[in-house]
Amino acid sequence: MEEPLFTIGASATCSDGDCGEVIRVVIDPIVRRLTHLIIEPTHRQGLGRLVPLELVESSNGSVTLRCSLEEFERLDMAEETDFLPGTVGYEGYDPATVMPLPYFALGVGNTSLPVTYDKLPVGEVAVRRDVPVHATDGEIGKVHGVVIDPNDHHVTHVLLQEGHLWGRQEVAIPISAVAEFGTDIRLNITMSDVQDLPPVDLLQSDE
Numbered sequence: 001m002e003e004p005l006f007t008i009g010a011s012a013t014c015s016d017g018d019c020g021e022v023i024r025v026v027i028d029p030i031v032r033r034l035t036h037l038i039i040e041p042t043h044r045q046g047l048g049r050l051v052p053l054e055l056v057e058s059s060n061g062s063v064t065l066r067c068s069l070e071e072f073e074r075l076d077m078a079e080e081t082d083f084l085p086g087t088v089g090y091e092g093y094d095p096a097t098v099m100p101l102p103y104f105a106l107g108v109g110n111t112s113l114p115v116t117y118d119k120l121p122v123g124e125v126a127v128r129r130d131v132p133v134h135a136t137d138g139e140i141g142k143v144h145g146v147v148i149d150p151n152d153h154h155v156t157h158v159l160l161q162e163g164h165l166w167g168r169q170e171v172a173i174p175i176s177a178v179a180e181f182g183t184d185i186r187l188n189i190t191m192s193d194v195q196d197l198p199p200v201d202l203l204q205s206d207e
Helices: 069-073 191-195 201-206
Strands: 005-007 011-014 017-028 033-040 049-052 056-059 063-065 079-084 113-118 125-128 132-135 138-148 155-160 171-174 178-181 185-187
Touching: 005 017, 011 069, 017 069, 017 138, 033 063, 049 069, 125 138, 132 191, 138 191
Parallel strands: 011 063, 132 185
Antiparallel strands: 005 138, 011 017, 017 033, 017 125, 033 049, 056 063, 079 113, 132 138, 138 155, 155 171, 178 185
16 A cells, blocks of 8 residues: 655645645654644634544545535644733733833733644644754755555655755655654764665655
C-alpha cells in the first residue's frame, strides 16, 4: 500500500466542498505518530480545525475528508485566544483603569493584550511549514511535509521543501534520523549523511 504524503499547504476538501488548506500536522513525538491535521478555512485566519486522521479519506497532493462542511465546522478549534489584563508597565492594574495616551474618550480604556496558543492533545506537537531542520552540524533546510505508514499512522519520513542545501527537488529524511520534534526538527545525522540519502519514489505522489 502506498504511503500517504501530507504536504503542509495542501488544499483540503469535504464531501460537499472545499474547506481550506493544511497549515500544520500534529505529531505524538514519543511514538512518532501523526494524529491530526490542522486545516484552516480559506481567508479565515485563526479558525483552523483539529482534524483527526481517521477523517482523512485520501492524500495525494490534496486532502479529502470524510465529513461535510457543517461537520468540519463543528470540529475542535486548533487555537485559542486569551486576553491578558493591563499592558507593559501596568501589570498590577485592571484593564479598565488604564488609559493610553493620547486618550480618546470613546471606549478606549481596555488595553488587554491578545495571546493566541495552540489547543493540542497533551504531549503532542504541531509541525508547521518552514520549520528549520538541523543536522548535527548545521541547518539543512525547512519542513515541507511528512509521510506516514497507512497501517498505523506512524511517520516514516520528514520531507524537506525545495530550495534546501543541495538543490535536489525533494529530500526525505527517515524518521530514524530524527532526534527531536519541537520549534525546529533536530536530526542525529550530519549534513553529509543527509546528502547521501537515496531518493524515495513515494515523493512522486505529491505531483
